Amino acid sequence: MNKKNREILAILEETYPDARCELNHESPLQLLVATILSAQSTDKKVNEVTAKLFQEYATLEDFLTITPEILESHIKVIGLYKTKGQNLLKLFPLLKERHHGEVPRTMEELVALPGVGRKTANVVLSNAFDVPAIAVDTHVFRVSNRLGIVKETTVEKTEESLMKALDKKVWTKAHHLLIFHGRRLCMARAPKCGECPVNELCTYYAGEKKSLKKPKRS
DNA sequence: ATCCCGAGGG
DNA sequence: CCCTCTGGAT
Structure with a gap:
């Protein structure tokens, strides 16, 4: 350097x-969800949405019970809500079935998830798992x-x-x-x-x- | 009109 | 390479 x-x-x-991660979260899963929601939106708006969302749906087991209508009603104000909603609804069962209910800790596994690109993967790796990124x-x-x-x-x-x-x-x-x-x-x-x-x-x-x-x- | 912690499909 | 998805703030 x-x-x-x-x-x-x-x-x-x-x-x-x-200076730190400004997306509020209490688990790797919540950070993953918040980061997916943050695309083309402000972290302030995302935090407003997740504050209510995570109150009722905090864990993967909770998210596996959420309906498309309820999820959409929460994230509508964020923008790009259809693709984000669809990606999340595919993401939750994938985490349970392919990743033992955990958020994976490698770039390769993360970017294979719906709605997760390098930017989102790097946010999760660095802030949830302390991997330099x-x-x-x-x-x-x-x-x-x-x-x-x-x-x-x-x-x-x-x-x-x-x-x-x-x-x-x-x-x-x-x-x-x-x-x-x-x-x-x-x-x-x-x-x-x-x-x-x-x-x-x-x-x-x-x-x-x-x-x-x-x-x-x- | 431009921008906000982008991703996926064509 | 391009386009689209999207509401809210400035």
Whole structure:
């Protein structure tokens, strides 16, 4: 890990000492459900939904009894609710039948589950099972590319390059720091570069502020 | 009109 | 590579 990236992370750590997973959960399963629901939604909205949902449906045994109508009524306000609902209804019996009722702990098994891609898998691996991982969501993609920690055009390559650029022991922490920074200062629309504590280390601030293109799908 | 801790199908 | 799914906030 080079000096500049070390400095960036050190400053971000000072700025966001409470950086952590902000999806409320009390088990790996609840985190998996919350993360699936979080696609194209805000964690704030997801937490509102799961607060009520997990009150009645907390364990896998509980979720195995939920009806499509009840599930939909809970998650409707989140967006993308049909696919998310269908994926979850397929997911619960799969966990029971193929995974002994447990959330699997490997990338390969996780991404094989309906509605689970690399981003969701990495969130679960790092936050529920303490496996070093960098989940590249919209914030991590935008912030890491603006700062110049990586220069990539897809989330997959961004994850790959971030793992090379950063020491493994800081992967999960760096993921949270980049997300917090993306929420508080380095927002998509009007980033607060004037207030940014790492602007002197930032290629986006140094450059012409040429707008960062959205990630290409791959 | 744009963005939010994306994934799957064509 | 592309498109669609989706409501809510700004």
